[in-house]
Amino acid sequence: MEATNEFLTRIPHGSDGKRRWPLELKARIVAETLIEGATVNGVAKRYGLIPSSVSDWRRMARTGKLVLPNLDGMDFVPVQIEGPKPLEVVPAPPINLTCVELLKGGVTIRLAVDTPAARIAETAL
Structure with a gap:
């Protein structure tokens, strides 16, 4: 514990007196919290930190803002990726169109459903 305390005195302090932890040390x-048998509380106590600070740093690591070193004894849980689930295709209900309606300047224009697309486009202009 004495070596840890001596080490902590070398952590830079800001003008407000708070320690400024380098990203590598964070x-x-x-990473020490991920070693089998370690706890956030235990690691925080060893470094003179409050556990919520270490938890915040763990969150940073999960989001990729901290790159963790590989420590002996650090274990990761194996990840298994699930395959895509088949999409359920629901057929659309049949549409019975009797006409095409265009709204133009507050006027509704109804055209027969078999009106050519070019004619519908001309009418819409």
């Missing part, structure tokens, strides 16, 4: 502390 990453190492977070």
